[in-house]
Amino acid sequence: MKKLQEFAKNYQAEMNWEIRTDNYERTRSSLLNNYMLLTTEVAEIAEELRKAFNHTNTLINDGMDEDGAFETAKDSFRENIGKELADCIAYITKFANYFEVDLEDSFYQKMEEVRNRKNKDVGVMKR
Incomplete structure (x- = not known):
């Protein structure tokens, strides 16, 4: 990471896509703009x-079993979903770098915090 x-x-x-830091208003505007782009x-x-x-539903309606239909759909959309996930990571890393957050350390710390919660739901990741 x-x-x-x-x-x-x-x-x-290189792409001139950093969060602007000229002054408070430019920084605020840049942060909000990048947040909107992330969402x-x-x-x-x-x-x-x-x-x-x-x-998946089209394939099921055409006679394919549910599991096979979903696997076929996953294969068909894997590349596009990967691209969108990559876009999200780009914006998340931009925020992390701006705030000088080590994402790897933060991730593991957060997962440990979740693991140790008293009120956690089993099998459900919550924030």
């Missing part, structure tokens, strides 16, 4: 899932 964050930092600088990418994941489920 550290290598990914470093790559993203350099790539975003757009998350919505695009949902759109790809919707397409995959619709494709």
Whole structure:
């Protein structure tokens, strides 16, 4: 993850896509804009899932068993979902780099926190 964050930092600088830091208003505006772009990418994941489920239902209606239909749909939409996930990671790393957050350390710390919760639901990841 550290290598990914470093790559993203350099790539975003090369593309002139960093969060602006000229002054408070530019920084605030840049952070909000990037947050909106991140939420757009998350919505695009949902759109790809919707397409995959619709494709699954079409295959089921054409006589394929549910599991086979879903596996076929997963194969068909894997690349697009991967691209949308990558877009999300790009924005998440941008925020992490701006706030000087080590995503790898934060991830493992958060997972340990969740593991040790007293009120956790079994089999469900909650924030």
